[in-house]
Amino acid sequence: MATLLASKAGRSPEATPLSVVQTGNGVSTNIADIGPSHKNPIVQIVTALGATPTCTYLIEVSADGTTWVNATYADISTPNTDVTTTFVITTAVAAQKIIKQPTAWRFIRVTYSANTNITNTTHLLYDDTQNPPWSF
Numbered sequence: 001m002a003t004l005l006a007s008k009a010g011r012s013p014e015a016t017p018l019s020v021v022q023t024g025n026g027v028s029t030n031i032a033d034i035g036p037s038h039k040n041p042i043v044q045i046v047t048a049l050g051a052t053p054t055c056t057y058l059i060e061v062s063a064d065g066t067t068w069v070n071a072t073y074a075d076i077s078t079p080n081t082d083v084t085t086t087f088v089i090t091t092a093v094a095a096q097k098i099i100k101q102p103t104a105w106r107f108i109r110v111t112y113s114a115n116t117n118i119t120n121t122t123h124l125l126y127d128d129t130q131n132p133p134w135s136f
Contacts, residue, residue, distance in 0.1 A: 003031045003065065003107065018043070018110055018122040028110045031065065032124040035106065041126035042076065043110060045095045050117030057112060058086045059097060061105035071108065072100040089118065096125075 018028040034041060043059055059071040070084040076096035089095060099108060110122050 002029070003033050014125055016124040016126060018108075018124055019112075019120050021048075022112070022120050022122070023115070023118075025113050025115050026111070028112070028122055031107050031109045032126070033065075033107055034124075034126055039126070040101060041099050041108070041124050043073070043097045043099060043108070044123050044125055045089065045093075045097075045110070046121045047089055047092055047095075048119040048121075049092050050119075053117045054088060054090045055112055055115040055118040055120065056086050056088050057110060059099065060109050060111060061099070062107040062109075063103075063105050065107045068109070069105075071105075073097040074100065086113075088114075 016030075016032045018030050018032060020029065022029055032041075045057065047053070047055070059073055060068040061071045062068045072082050072084050074080065074082050074097065076098060079098055082100055087095075087097075108124060110120075112120060
């Protein structure tokens with residue numbers, strides 16, 4: 001598992017890959033490090049489906065890269081409704097979750113569980129130079 005700097009020179013800071021065509025259960029292939037920023041990044045999950053698809057997602061954050069807790073986030077369609085729970089995807093979608101910072105953290109990852117026939121491509125959309133901190 002690699003830790004990638006979200007603002008690494010020479011790479012678009014808007015799309016730090018956490019998982020690229022990852023299948024099965026487990027932690028995302030990469031961890032993103034947003035450094036000392038206090039901006040709210042977005043986790044974007046794009047799914048590709050097989051038969052009877054389902055996957056449960058847990059977005060986690062850490063101050064030290066070792067101890068992980070559930071992230072506080074909101075769906076992009078309801079940005080003022082904060083939750084810390086898992087969520088399930090059963091369709092082909094590009095889901096976006098705004099990651100909030102009620103406590104200090106620096107690292108972010110996604111854990112996939114109960115995955116049946118879903119391939120996940122997950123990015124952290126983040127840019128410390130923009131407000132809002134994402135662009136397409």
